[in-house]
Amino acid sequence: xxxxxxxxxxxxxxxxxxxxxxxxxxxxxxxxLHGVKNGCEKGVCGSCTVALDDKAVRSCKIKVEKAIxxxxxxxxxxxxxxxxxxxxxxxxxxxxxxxxxFCTPGMIMSSYILLLHNSKxxxxxxxxxxxGNLCRCTGYQQIVDAVxxxxxxxxxxxxxxxxxxxxxxxxxxxxxxxxxxx
Amino acid sequence: xxxxxxxxxxxxxxxxxxxxxxDDISFAGTLHMVPVYSxxxxxxxxxxxxxxxxxxxxxxxxxxxxxxPGTTCFGQIEQDYPMLITxxxxxxxxxxxxxxxxxxxxxxxxxxxxxxxxxxxxxxxxIEDALKPYARVVPSYGDSNIVVHHRMRHGDPEAMFDxxxxxxxxxxxxxxxxxxxxxxxxxxxxxxxxxxxxxxxSMQHPFSTRRFTGALLGEPLSNIEVYTIxxxxxxxxxxxxxxxxxxxAALGARLLSRPVKMTYSREWSMRESYKRHPYKLHYKVGVTxxxxxxAVKTQMYADSGAYLSVTPWxxxxxxxxxxGPYSIEHVxxxxxxxxxxxxxxxxxxxxxxxxxxxxxxxxxxxIAQRLNVHPLGIRRINMVxxxxxxxxxxxxxxxxxxMEEVMNSTVHEIGYRKKYDRCSHxxxxxxxxxxxxxxxxxxxxxxGAEGMDFCSAIINGQYDGSILLETGIHENxxxxxxxMMIVLAEELGIQLKRIRYRRSSTSTIPDSGxxxxxxxxxxxxxxxxxAAKNFKELLATHLAERLKCTxxxxxxxxxxxxxxTFAQSLTWEEAMKELFLQRVTPYxxxxxxxxxxxxxxTVGQGNAYFxxxxxxxxxxxxxxxxxxxxxxxxxxxxxxxxxxxxxxxVLGQIYGGVTQGIGMALSEEIKREDGKITTLNFDTxxxxxxxxxxxxxxxxxxxxxxxxxxGAKGIGEPALELIAPAIANAVYNATxxxxxxxxLSIDPQELK
Numbered sequence: 001x002x003x004x005x006x007x008x009x010x011x012x013x014x015x016x017x018x019x020x021x022x023x024x025x026x027x028x029x030x031x032x033l034h035g036v037k038n039g040c041e042k043g044v045c046g047s048c049t050v051a052l053d054d055k056a057v058r059s060c061k062i063k064v065e066k067a068i069x070x071x072x073x074x075x076x077x078x079x080x081x082x083x084x085x086x087x088x089x090x091x092x093x094x095x096x097x098x099x100x101x102f103c104t105p106g107m108i109m110s111s112y113i114l115l116l117h118n119s120k121x122x123x124x125x126x127x128x129x130x131x132g133n134l135c136r137c138t139g140y141q142q143i144v145d146a147v148x149x150x151x152x153x154x155x156x157x158x159x160x161x162x163x164x165x166x167x168x169x170x171x172x173x174x175x176x177x178x179x180x181x182x
Numbered sequence: 183x184x185x186x187x188x189x190x191x192x193x194x195x196x197x198x199x200x201x202x203x204x205d206d207i208s209f210a211g212t213l214h215m216v217p218v219y220s221x222x223x224x225x226x227x228x229x230x231x232x233x234x235x236x237x238x239x240x241x242x243x244x245x246x247x248x249x250x251p252g253t254t255c256f257g258q259i260e261q262d263y264p265m266l267i268t269x270x271x272x273x274x275x276x277x278x279x280x281x282x283x284x285x286x287x288x289x290x291x292x293x294x295x296x297x298x299x300x301x302x303x304x305x306x307x308x309i310e311d312a313l314k315p316y317a318r319v320v321p322s323y324g325d326s327n328i329v330v331h332h333r334m335r336h337g338d339p340e341a342m343f344d345x346x347x348x349x350x351x352x353x354x355x356x357x358x359x360x361x362x363x364x365x366x367x368x369x370x371x372x373x374x375x376x377x378x379x380x381x382x383x384s385m386q387h388p389f390s391t392r393r394f395t396g397a398l399l400g401e402p403l404s405n406i407e408v409y410t411i412x413x414x415x416x417x418x419x420x421x422x423x424x425x426x427x428x429x430x431a432a433l434g435a436r437l438l439s440r441p442v443k444m445t446y447s448r449e450w451s452m453r454e455s456y457k458r459h460p461y462k463l464h465y466k467v468g469v470t471x472x473x474x475x476x477a478v479k480t481q482m483y484a485d486s487g488a489y490l491s492v493t494p495w496x497x498x499x500x501x502x503x504x505x506g507p508y509s510i511e512h513v514x515x516x517x518x519x520x521x522x523x524x525x526x527x528x529x530x531x532x533x534x535x536x537x538x539x540x541x542x543x544x545x546x547x548x549i550a551q552r553l554n555v556h557p558l559g560i561r562r563i564n565m566v567x568x569x570x571x572x573x574x575x576x577x578x579x580x581x582x583x584x585m586e587e588v589m590n591s592t593v594h595e596i597g598y599r600k601k602y603d604r605c606s607h608x609x610x611x612x613x614x615x616x617x618x619x620x621x622x623x624x625x626x627x628x629x630g631a632e633g634m635d636f637c638s639a640i641i642n643g644q645y646d647g648s649i650l651l652e653t654g655i656h657e658n659x660x661x662x663x664x665x666m667m668i669v670l671a672e673e674l675g676i677q678l679k680r681i682r683y684r685r686s687s688t689s690t691i692p693d694s695g696x697x698x699x700x701x702x703x704x705x706x707x708x709x710x711x712x713a714a715k716n717f718k719e720l721l722a723t724h725l726a727e728r729l730k731c732t733x734x735x736x737x738x739x740x741x742x743x744x745x746x747t748f749a750q751s752l753t754w755e756e757a758m759k760e761l762f763l764q765r766v767t768p769y770x771x772x773x774x775x776x777x778x779x780x781x782x783x784t785v786g787q788g789n790a791y792f793x794x795x796x797x798x799x800x801x802x803x804x805x806x807x808x809x810x811x812x813x814x815x816x817x818x819x820x821x822x823x824x825x826x827x828x829x830x831x832v833l834g835q836i837y838g839g840v841t842q843g844i845g846m847a848l849s850e851e852i853k854r855e856d857g858k859i860t861t862l863n864f865d866t867x868x869x870x871x872x873x874x875x876x877x878x879x880x881x882x883x884x885x886x887x888x889x890x891x892x893g894a895k896g897i898g899e900p901a902l903e904l905i906a907p908a909i910a911n912a913v914y915n916a917t918x919x920x921x922x923x924x925x926l927s928i929d930p931q932e933l934k
Contacts, residue, residue, distance in 0.1 A: 034206035035199015075199035096830030100659025101196030102414030139837030
């Protein structure tokens with residue numbers, strides 16, 4: 001069996017030795033994807049959340065081996081190839097949902113999975129989906145606002161909720177439908 | 183004032199994962215350091231044997247106190263905290279050695295092999311034991327476990343108690359709280375070719391970090407350069423403790439001439455870092471039949487743990503604010519910090535006031551209930567008003583005293599009056615009991631008489647019209663850099679995109695004190711205003727001729743610099759180039775000194791703070807009769823912060839502060855067994871999750887403060903300090919049970 005995992009739409013060959021690492025350490029130390037944060041290393045804070053085949057997983061709790069043959073999306077994969085950011089990312093800025101930012105990547109990844117499966121979640125549904133992600137700064141209120149705002153951006157601007165790395169955008173075509181970088 | 187849209191200069195970096203926190207930064211050849219603890223709680227004649235650890239391939243060095251070229255013990259007030267144990271262990275959080283290895287895995291493996299011997303002594307683990315006659319003295323300095331005693335002597339309460347219609351005496355107790363920043367402490371230190379050690383650390387006070395590091399290395403402050411990087415929260419908890427982590431990594435980098443990284447696990451962070459002081463409080467309050475509070479006598483004891491840290495300052499605030507925002511003529515307070523062999527306590531958002539408010543805002547409701555007066559009425563009669571005198575004898579006439587306005591705002595928004603009448607008081611036809619509760623507070627902004635209070639800012643205009651700004655306030659995640667940029671944009675009448683907040687370093691901006699005490703906005707933004715004034719004066723002087731007017735006539739708005747007519751204007755690009763051609767550097771420096779305060783420690787009287795933030799928070803709860811479970815239904819929080827500079831961030835501070843207060847009220851508690859902390863991660867130490875919280879409403883009240891150059895005060899700590907008593911009052915109104923200790927818990931047996 002080939003040891004290939006796909007990270008942010010790029011195939012990566014994993015050595016036998018690295019298969020035993022946790023996905024968290026593999027992504028941070030081997031792939032230099034430092035947006036995946038280590039908050040508790042016990043699967044209780046959600047800072048290390050990534051998307052694994054469209055499911056939100058805590059990367060500190062699974063071995064790389066379990067991700068072989070699958071697609072991993074991290075916060076770094078949310079941007080579009082042209083450098084524009086995903087509506088969820090823009091919404092987190094616009095709604096004031098970012099403070100220290102350490103939980104933000106995990107929050108966005110959990111929200112991403114929610115929006116993939118539910119394009120118009122209620123505040124209650126958002127809270128339920130983010131139950132596994134701790135934040136100490138915001139009191140979560142503006143995070144709920146942000147997810148709702150992102151759903152509005154996606155709907156009103158006719159965007160795909162898919163992570164940017166999975167969406168092909170023609171180079172040099174300014175994409176007005178993708179929310180602007182600040 | 184300034185912007186309606188949320189602005190964060192670091193927003194893009196943080197939503198894309200680009201923001202680099204300490205553990206995300208690497209340099210070629212980095213070594214990894216881990217701490218070694220011992221299982222001893224208190225012991226003498228401690229000896230460390232690292233011989234087996236050193237045999238592990240890849241283990242480079244094991245450092246102990248013997249390797250320290252400078253001072254092993256340091257602290258902000260008393261130099262008692264051992265960055266490495268010399269021969270005495272005083273708590274379970276003490277670090278006995280530091281293992282440095284080629285990889286973290288090797289360092290962890292080697293650290294298991296370090297052997298620590300010592301002669302255990304019986305630890306002193308409670309305030310009661312510490313205060314016993316002949317109790318073993320824990321601190322290395324002094325001859326008593328009472329490490330600080332603040333007094334307030336205001337009037338003569340003893341004489342007044344006789345004249346009181348009602349006297350209430352009650353004891354309260356608050357728990358130990360962990361700051362719970364999401365990013366554990368981390369540091370990476372790099373020896374530079376010019377002899378400077380560079381520090382990139384997860385810390386909230388670069389200048390403190392520099393002092394601790396300078397002490398440990400025995401080197402001048404100019405040898406150490408601490409950079410600001412993204413910090414994953416601090417809440418007071420990343421001052422001493424995080425500075426020490428940086429200092430240890432710097433020691434490794436200095437001794438081995440290689441970059442050294444030290445990243446804490448959550449368990450180490452919880453074990454070693456200082457916590458919020460647990461308090462025991464006793465109050466005796468005397469009230470007239472009309473509900474006027476005539477006299478208060480209080481004694482408080484705060485567990486300082488094994489080291490002093492900032493205990494004298496925390497307990498000072500408890501003294502200066504010992505009975506809420508009330509004007510009372512006769513108050514005596516005695517506030518003690520007590521040393522024990524527990525893991526030490528220090529700064530945490532709120533800093534000595536959440537504990538006091540938990541007691542006093544319940545006492546107010548207790549008075550109301552006993553006198554059968556409305557709780558709002560009791561508050562109204564006694565609260566500070568314009569020109570009132572505080573319990574420290576300070577007359578409040580330098581700013582708008584908006585206590586009543588702020589209380590009314592919360593009362594109106596939540597519909598307190600109607601809902602108060604609907605409270606269950608232990609009786610309900612369903613399983614759910616309903617209650618609403620409220621509390622008010624005032625909070626002295628900034629350091630007050632606690633310390634020297636000033637801050638600097640630098641504006642550095644560039645040849646192409648762009649501008650660099652830096653201040654002595656540190657970005658911990660609260661959004662301080664964005665606030666400074668917004669203020670500068672407003673002062674210069676320019677677009678935000680012209681400004682880049684320069685990554686500060688301790689070698690470029692003067693020491694402006696700690697970013698603590700709700701002082702970031704008030705001190706930092708005022709320093710920006712002064713620097714901007716100097717900057718504009720410089721520009722006006724040199725551009726007046728070109729603009730065909732006098733310097734006084736030059737104005738700054740609409741992203742241009744103007745003379746008297748529309749025809750006379752310069753773009754910033756033109757203006758900066760003009761200065762360059764005149765060989766003038768467009769550079770300005772500004773320092774804001776806090777207005778004077780005063781304090782007489784013998785009687786605890788004086789003008790404690792130069793201004794106050796007024797707050798009122800209310801909560802609705804339901805309590806399940808069968809389980810006793812307390813569920814929050816609604817929260818409203820109003821705060822007079824002077825002026826909102828970045829509205830969404832103000833609301834973020836309110837929601838976040840309230841949530842930390844909710845954790846204090848309902849779920850958080852550091853548990854210990856025989857001096858060892860047993861709640862070492864977020865599975866057992868329960869900070870609020872998103873599903874534990876109701877929708878909240880934050881209300882910003884704005885009475886521009888003349889003591890602040892922007893009119894803005896601050897919001898960090900006021901948001902946290904008063905929700906716990908509001909919830910406790912709501913729980914009482916639901917159940918009829920008064921909870922005097924934290925976290926609140928209701929035994930369903932008592933509801934039957």
